[in-house]
Amino acid sequence: MGEISIPDALLEALDATAAALEQSREEIIQRALERYLHDFDDLRVATARFRARDHAA
Numbered sequence: 001m002g003e004i005s006i007p008d009a010l011l012e013a014l015d016a017t018a019a020a021l022e023q024s025r026e027e028i029i030q031r032a033l034e035r036y037l038h039d040f041d042d043l044r045v046a047t048a049r050f051r052a053r054d055h056a057a
Contacts, residue, residue, distance in 0.1 A: 006014070018028050 014025055014028060018025050021028070
């Protein structure tokens with residue numbers, strides 16, 4: 001896996017969250033990314049349905 005750059009303030013918030021949940025940074029990042037991609041896919045589907053409805057009207 002490649003490296004990513006995370007701003008210091010975000011990294012501090014990540015570390016605090018990881019400590020509070022007793023999980024690793026990697027677990028938090030993976031879960032957050034999975035949720036983001038799922039939400040993005042839901043938005044993509046909803047947008048496509050909305051556009052299809054507009055074209056059908």
